[in-house]
Amino acid sequence: MTAAExxxxxxxxxCPRCRAATVQELSRSPVPDVWTLYLxxxxxxxxxxxxxxxxxxxxxxxxxxxxxxxxxxxLAVAPxxxxxxxxxxxT
Ligand SMILES: [Zn+2]
Numbered sequence: 001m002t003a004a005e006x007x008x009x010x011x012x013x014x015c016p017r018c019r020a021a022t023v024q025e026l027s028r029s030p031v032p033d034v035w036t037l038y039l040x041x042x043x044x045x046x047x048x049x050x051x052x053x054x055x056x057x058x059x060x061x062x063x064x065x066x067x068x069x070x071x072x073x074x075l076a077v078a079p080x081x082x083x084x085x086x087x088x089x090x091t
Contacts, residue, residue: 018067023040
């Protein structure tokens with residue numbers, strides 16, 4: 001079964017992490033009506049409908065891990081790219 005099959009699901013109103021309304025259904029459980037997987041297309045956070053409230057509810061999501069869509073373009077690149085080594089003659 002793909003996400004396009006079956007009855008349309010009620011999408012969460014906001015992403016738990018960034019609170020953007022850009023939530024889409026990503027997948028459904030192979031056994032019908034067990035869980036639905038959602039994806040925030042703004043911050044790429046994904047969660048299953050059966051996860052605890054601190055993973056699915058924007059008001060219960062842990063504050064240290066919350067972010068705004070504006071922060072996304074300022075995130076550090078990890079891991080950082082080390083300086084290139086000086087070239088050496090082929091051996
Ligand atoms: Zn998000």
